[in-house]
Amino acid sequence: MPIKFQNVSKLFGDLPVVDDLSLEIDDGEFVVLLGPSGCGKTTTLRMLAGLESVTSGDIFINNERLNDVPTQQRDLAMVFQSYALYPHMTIAENIAYPLRVRKLGQNERRNRVLRVAKLLEIEALLGRKPRHLSGGERQRVALARAIVREPRAYLMDEPLSNLDARLRVQMRGELKRLQHQLGTTTIYVTHDQAEAMTLASRVAVMKKGRLQQFDTPLNIYNQPANRFVAEFVGSPSMNFIEGRIEHGTFVSDVLKFPIDRADEEVSLGIRPEHVHVSTQSQDGGIPAQVYVTELMGNETFVFLSIGSQKLIARAAADFRADEESTVWVRIETAKAHFFLKRNPQITPI
Amino acid sequence: MGLLVLALLVALAPVYWMVTISLKTEIDQFARPPKWFTFTPTLEHYYDAFVTRSFSEYLLTSAIVAVVSTACALVIGTLAAYALTRFRLPYNLDRKLSLWILSTRMFPAIVTAVPLFLMMRDLRLVNTKAALIIVYTGFNLPFVVWMMRGFFAEVPRDLEEAALVDGDSRLGALVRVVLPLVTPGLAATAVFCLIVCWNEFLFALVLTQTDAAMTLPVGIAGRVTQYEIKWGVMSAAGAVAMVPILVFALAMQKYLVRGLSLGAVKG
Amino acid sequence: MPRSRRFFSAPANRRELLLPYLLVAPALAVLLALSLYPLIYSVTISLQQETASGVVWTLGHFKRLATDNFFRTAMVHTFIYAAVALAFEFLFGLILALLLNQQIRGRSLFRAGLLVPMMLPPVVVGIVWRLLLNPDFGAINGTLKWLGVNTEHLTWTASPRLALLSVIAVDVWQWTPFVFLVLLAGLQAIPQEPYEAALIDGSSRWQTFRHVTLPLLKPAILIVLLLRTMDLLRVFDQIFILTEGGPAFATEMISLYIYRAAFRFFDFGYAAAMSFVLLALTNIISVIYIKLLKE
Numbered sequence: 063m064p065i066k067f068q069n070v071s072k073l074f075g076d077l078p079v080v081d082d083l084s085l086e087i088d089d090g091e092f093v094v095l096l097g098p099s100g101c102g103k104t105t106t107l108r109m110l111a112g113l114e115s116v117t118s119g120d121i122f123i124n125n126e127r128l129n130d131v132p133t134q135q136r137d138l139a140m141v142f143q144s145y146a147l148y149p150h151m152t153i154a155e156n157i158a159y160p161l162r163v164r165k166l167g168q169n170e171r172r173n174r175v176l177r178v179a180k181l182l183e184i185e186a187l188l189g190r191k192p193r194h195l196s197g198g199e200r201q202r203v204a205l206a207r208a209i210v211r212e213p214r215a216y217l218m219d220e221p222l223s224n225l226d227a228r229l230r231v232q233m234r235g236e237l238k239r240l241q242h243q244l245g246t247t248t249i250y251v252t253h254d255q256a257e258a259m260t261l262a263s264r265v266a267v268m269k270k271g272r273l274q275q276f277d278t279p280l281n282i283y284n285q286p287a288n289r290f291v292a293e294f295v296g297s298p299s300m301n302f303i304e305g306r307i308e309h310g311t312f313v314s315d316v317l318k319f320p321i322d323r324a325d326e327e328v329s330l331g332i333r334p335e336h337v338h339v340s341t342q343s344q345d346g347g348i349p350a351q352v353y354v355t356e357l358m359g360n361e362t363f364v365f366l367s368i369g370s371q372k373l374i375a376r377a378a379a380d381f382r383a384d385e386e387s388t389v390w391v392r393i394e395t396a397k398a399h400f401f402l403k404r405n406p407q408i409t410p411i
Numbered sequence: 412m413g414l415l416v417l418a419l420l421v422a423l424a425p426v427y428w429m430v431t432i433s434l435k436t437e438i439d440q441f442a443r444p445p446k447w448f449t450f451t452p453t454l455e456h457y458y459d460a461f462v463t464r465s466f467s468e469y470l471l472t473s474a475i476v477a478v479v480s481t482a483c484a485l486v487i488g489t490l491a492a493y494a495l496t497r498f499r500l501p502y503n504l505d506r507k508l509s510l511w512i513l514s515t516r517m518f519p520a521i522v523t524a525v526p527l528f529l530m531m532r533d534l535r536l537v538n539t540k541a542a543l544i545i546v547y548t549g550f551n552l553p554f555v556v557w558m559m560r561g562f563f564a565e566v567p568r569d570l571e572e573a574a575l576v577d578g579d580s581r582l583g584a585l586v587r588v589v590l591p592l593v594t595p596g597l598a599a600t601a602v603f604c605l606i607v608c609w610n611e612f613l614f615a616l617v618l619t620q621t622d623a624a625m626t627l628p629v630g631i632a633g634r635v636t637q638y639e640i641k642w643g644v645m646s647a648a649g650a651v652a653m654v655p656i657l658v659f660a661l662a663m664q665k666y667l668v669r670g671l672s673l674g675a676v677k678g
Numbered sequence: 679m680p681r682s683r684r685f686f687s688a689p690a691n692r693r694e695l696l697l698p699y700l701l702v703a704p705a706l707a708v709l710l711a712l713s714l715y716p717l718i719y720s721v722t723i724s725l726q727q728e729t730a731s732g733v734v735w736t737l738g739h740f741k742r743l744a745t746d747n748f749f750r751t752a753m754v755h756t757f758i759y760a761a762v763a764l765a766f767e768f769l770f771g772l773i774l775a776l777l778l779n780q781q782i783r784g785r786s787l788f789r790a791g792l793l794v795p796m797m798l799p800p801v802v803v804g805i806v807w808r809l810l811l812n813p814d815f816g817a818i819n820g821t822l823k824w825l826g827v828n829t830e831h832l833t834w835t836a837s838p839r840l841a842l843l844s845v846i847a848v849d850v851w852q853w854t855p856f857v858f859l860v861l862l863a864g865l866q867a868i869p870q871e872p873y874e875a876a877l878i879d880g881s882s883r884w885q886t887f888r889h890v891t892l893p894l895l896k897p898a899i900l901i902v903l904l905l906r907t908m909d910l911l912r913v914f915d916q917i918f919i920l921t922e923g924g925p926a927f928a929t930e931m932i933s934l935y936i937y938r939a940a941f942r943f944f945d946f947g948y949a950a951a952m953s954f955v956l957l958a959l960t961n962i963i964s965v966i967y968i969k970l971l972k973e
Contacts, residue, residue, distance in 0.1 A: 163574075415788055445816075517908050610800060617941065649799075652799050
């Protein structure tokens with residue numbers, strides 16, 4: 063079902079935790095709310111779920127206004143960060159709970175539970191209690207409970223953050239596949255930009271309660287709306303070089319090149335993959351000092367300094383350079399983004 | 412270590428002595444030097460107390476009053492405790508209410524005993540079990556609310572939110588999700604209330620003077636202030652009076668400290 | 679982010695908004711009827727007196743209180759009782775708690791056994807000790823005589839000189855376990871780290887006790903002192919059985935005196951006035967304790 067947020071705000075006392083949020087989500091989309099902690103993404107999710115009241119604005123699902131509909135009647139399913147499994151019930155009872163509450167018959171309940179358990183490969187766990195399950199298993203049970211009643215949308219609040227790194231990556235893939243199979247609208251909250259990038263059809267980046275950008279992951283990566291989005295998305299994060307545009311030239315401590323723009327104080331943003339390093343000087347680059355290199359196995363991160371400016375570059379896996387040694391840096395100026403210093407909030411020029 | 416053994420002896424010897432008195436013939440009771448171990452036990456005093464005299468009646472009254480008032484206090488108090496833990500009432504009412512509840516726990520009993528007696532007298536409820544049940548419910552209610560609040564606060568909010576999103580009503584969530592998780596707390600609180608009711612003396616003394624309505628403590632005390640003190644009978648009654656309490660207390664050891672310190676110290 | 683995670687802030691329909699009030703209402707009603715109303719009633723009758731022309735509002739009872747020597751004596755006894763009993767109960771309780779805090783074999787057995795005195799119905803405690811303290815056939819005098827002590831003057835609860843002491847001793851016997859239990863729980867709640875840090879810093883046992891154990895035990899100590907003080911000031915049950923305030927008023931306590939005024943002399947107004955004073959007293963003391971606890 064399509065979901066729409068229209069000028070939604072939430073105030074705690076005088077503090078706007080969500081500030082005039084407007085978002086339109088299509089049916090079947092996987093939308094991720096991304097941002098640092100305190101940006102209002104979880105509050106937004108909870109308002110949609112009906113666990114927080116809306117201070118102003120409207121929330122619609124399939125054109126039905128949700129604001130005054132009580133939580134239990136919204137027909138949305140939620141996966142909590144802590145999974146919120148009922149400790150005194152078996153796994154089967156946990157999954158069956160939403161059906162039980164809707165007074166479904168025992169046979170129908172059992173069938174649906176088994177079906178969902180098979181889908182998530184947890185049939186063997188049905189008779190156990192939550193405390194005997196591992197983190198990954200609990201997470202699947204929480205998912206099963208959400209799926210079993212075929213709701214209008216799934217709401218997920220950082221469901222992977224309690225898992226260890228390997229399991230997280232594995233579950234990410236499974237979640238994505240599951241959502242494609244089921245085709246239900248999903249709203250997913252996380253502070254992990256890698257999760258957002260890999261899972262979402264569109265990402266809504268939020269900061270301090272305000273929406274920064276709502277677009278596909280690729281667009282957010284390649285055309286960030288402002289400096290915050292540019293810095294937040296991408297790992298390692300974007301490099302920034304402070305400078306200004308004067309008489310058709312970008313001038314800074316690090317480099318100069320012609321650019322056809324108005325005079326202005328700007329920050330130049332360039333992603334590490336567009337910063338090329340070489341140990342040979344003939345490539346005509348800028349000399350830089352190596353601070354440290356990180357061998358990732360499939361590539362190498364090179365931490366550089368040019369004067370007082372620090373940069374990160376992505377290099378091939380076999381790139382080697384000693385600390386304090388000099389290397390040559392070439393920046394792909396065509397891929398640079400410019401952010402106005404006086405107002406980093408607006409779209410880069 | 413030796414000190415501990417000594418303390419244990421000091422704690423248990425007097426009780427042991429009373430039990431022996433209840434089992435000794437009258438001659439043995441007054442024996443000098445006192446017979447700690449060397450006597451032939453007899454059950455005549457138990458028979459005397461519970462069959463000949465009305466102590467079994469007092470026992471029954473104590474039991475009924477304790478159970479009924481505990482049940483009432485539990486139901487009323489648990490509901491209130493849940494509301495105070497989970498809902499934000501305006502003007503900080505929930506905090507003020509909680510503090511008031513705590514303070515009523517600290518009242519000297521005599522302060523309310525006098526007016527309650529007068530109130531019961533006006534309602535013609537003196538010398539009835541009903542009067543005691545009502546008063547004991549009022550007595551135990553603050554304790555139940557205070558204890559259950561602590562137990563409810565330990566249930567993560569997430570669980571109730573999940574239940575709501577899953578489609579359950581607030582009350583449904585309370586019954587199906589929260590209550591099962593506080594059952595041990597409920598049991599402990601119930602046992603405490605039972606103990607308090609069972610041991611209670613002042614209100615029972617004030618409100619019941621007839622055999623039909625007296626609780627066990629009052630029955631025992633009544634005999635003491637008379638001329639001829641039948642120590643055997645008293646001890647027998649005392650021994651029986653203490654059994655349920657000891658059983659309960661041992662069963663609830665885990666929660667004992669919490670209950671006794673009003674939740675301030677987790678045992 | 680100022681998000682209060684304790685309360686639901688979800689939107690609710692009109693019916694659900696009423697729910698908390700509905701849940702609290704019965705408890706509130708009971709408390710109003712059985713706690714608040716009696717208090718008001720009590721204050722009312724303490725300020726009234728029956729005269730030939732009906733009921734008048736007067737401070738007569740309070741004036742009488744000010745010059746009532748018996749009341750003053752009862753107050754003095756109560757305070758002495760409370761102070762001495764508290765001191766011993768705290769001392770013994772703390773020692774026992776410190777002893778049992780280590781891993782000793784049969785620890786739970788000791789705990790269970792030491793619990794017994796405080797769980798007994800106060801009436802039974804009274805019986806137990808009347809038996810023991812009986813000058814003629816009680817076990818105490820019997821055993822002392824057997825050890826060669828002259829017990830002619832040791833009439834315990836029948837002796838004006840020894841009665842108060844005896845009663846205090848009984849209270850110490852009964853309630854030390856309570857202090858012990860709470861302090862033990864408090865001790866066991868103290869984490870290991872501060873002790874380990876103190877050891878590494880080179881602190882002696884006494885220093886560790888003074889600077890690590892005691893401060894961390896403070897909340898438990900204050901709670902137990904508060905609760906015991908409240909209980910001691912309103913003592914009634916055991917005294918009633920043991921001595922009924924005698925002999926010759928030697929063990930008269932405030933609660934007993936109030937009881938007597940109300941139910942032997944039927945002087946309800948006067949009793950109410952005295953209750954009021956007692957209540958004010960206990961309130962002030964508990965406020966002081968709570969202030970100390972907050973620090």
